Amino acid sequence: MNKNFEIKDIALAASGERKIAWVREHMPLLRALEEKYADLPQGRRPLDGVRLSLSIHMEAKTAYLCRVLAWAGAAVSAMGCNVLSTQDDVAAALAKGRTAAQGKRDHGGRAISGISVFAVHGESQKSYAKHVEMCLAQKPNIVIDDGGDLVGMLHTKRRDLAAEVWGGGEETTTGVIRLKALESEGKLMFPMLAVNDARCKHLFDNRYGTGQSVWDSILRNTNLIIASKAVVVAGYGWCGRGIAMRAAALGASVIVTEIDPVKAMEARMDGYAVMKMSGAAPLGDIFITATGCKDVITLEHMALMKDGAILGNAGHFNVEVDVTALAEKAEARYGARANIETFALPGGKRVNIIAEGRLLNIAAADGHPAEIMDISFAVQFYAALYVAKNHASLERRVYDVSDEIDEIVSRARLAAWGVSIDKLTPEQERYLRSWEV
Ligand code: NAD
Ligand code: SAH
DSSP, X not given: OOOOOBOSOGGGHHHXXXXXXXXXXXXXHHHHHHHXXXXXXXXXXXXXXXXXXXXXXXXXXXXXXXXXXXXXTOEEEEEOSSTTTOOHHHHHHHHHEEOHHHHHHXXXXXXXXXXXXXXXXXXXXXXXXXXXXXXXXXXXXEEEESSSHHHHHHTTTTGGGGGGOOEEEEOSHHHHHHHHHHHHTTOOOSOEEEGGGSHHHIIIIIIIIHHHXXXXXXXXXXXXXXXXXXXXXXXXXXXXXXXXXXXXXXTXXXXXXXXXXXXXXXXXXXXXXXXXXXXXXXXXXXXXXXXXXXXXXXXXXXXXXXXXXXXXXOSSSTTSBOHHHHHHHOSEEEEEETTEEEEEOTTSOEEEEXXXXXXXXXXXXXXXXXXXXXXXXXXXXXXXXXXXXXXXXXXXXXXXXXXXXXXXXXHHHHHHHTOOOOOOOHHHHHXXXXXXX
């Protein structure tokens, strides 16, 4: 049995196993990869001999991705990418593995050995940093990162391990921005694929995934009605568009704040009010940030808000809403409901913060739906195969995922829905290529 893990409690595995079985039912693209690779003999699998380290929210969909990578031959070590999103029962199931009989009983597929997992819900930053090092201790050839914690460690404290890394994939917008900053300073030590920038990733995951899971989190945590409320969405990028669209569908009136004039125009054309945060602050009932920026909602904005305003963040990291300044200024704070803390400011005004200002859809809910992560993780899987196959010819750059991968993944998703689409005739192809009428 695998003994190389640090998790909360291995006895939680049965509950985690059921969660993984549930998402597996709804992840047809990963399931097809499981079917394709799991029964191939060792030596014929595409990731045989490859050491792969992964840092993505440690919940059921990620666990299933880890298993599919292992079935394709990789030696996987895994951790979360946010101390609040780790689900301890899922980490336990992944670390323990299961027999074929257990898999059959749970409708969870075939047997699988335990995987090295280093993740504990709510652990300290010190413990999290130790787990980054433990996850990298197997000297990975491939890294799969979400936000840059593995890559960050490989470029600072554990630069000695970077020579072994062939490359990897980055899951989220902010992670890609950081990789490009490293690249532009000439400091990137291995090639990375910008998985987030693949069309099959951000068009669906950032927009529809965040659009749904943010409202899932707000609904389950507040138990309040959205219709009749004013919702302020900061940032009209891929995530912001989805959050605003679903807020409107729930009956809210939506206000968008932006810094990019074109995105601001787009929000206005989509039917939303657009204004500065200082103008939106007194109007909003619920505020959601999705910018990847810092200080988007400051104490000055909070001073303008209605008593009892609800604030949450969906962007990378807990600096979009200035929770630190709020905590310093507050005269009292108390837990109002699970995942909601109320801060009382001098003068009596109260501000409610969901999930400590960390990504509310993952830290205080289950993140994106299984069908969405199926698409994103299929892109990650093919990106890993690409690195394994082509690393010798890759440079220390940030690469786009190939159109071919987008095509494979989108066709597989359409096929799983039973949807077929038209194909250009040779005559149409000629027409589209020619300049003559
Ligand atoms: P994006 O680049 O498409 O959009 C960000 C938008 O925010 C841009 O339009 C930008 O102009 C705007 N912006 C930047 N600073 C601003 C400010 N101070 N005030 C108002 N608007 C501002 O990025 P995206 O793909 O939408 O991702 C946004 C963030 O969410 C990133 O940090 C990303 O990593 C994260 N993300 C979270 C989830 C999730 O599940 N919660 C999913 C995907 C991405
Ligand atoms: N470490 C960062 C992570 C950014 S999270 C932080 O804690 O701030 C944003 C990414 O989470 C998205 O790109 C999305 O692909 C991923 N995500 C959303 N829901 C998920 C889920 N249920 N399981 C795994 N990853 C998920």
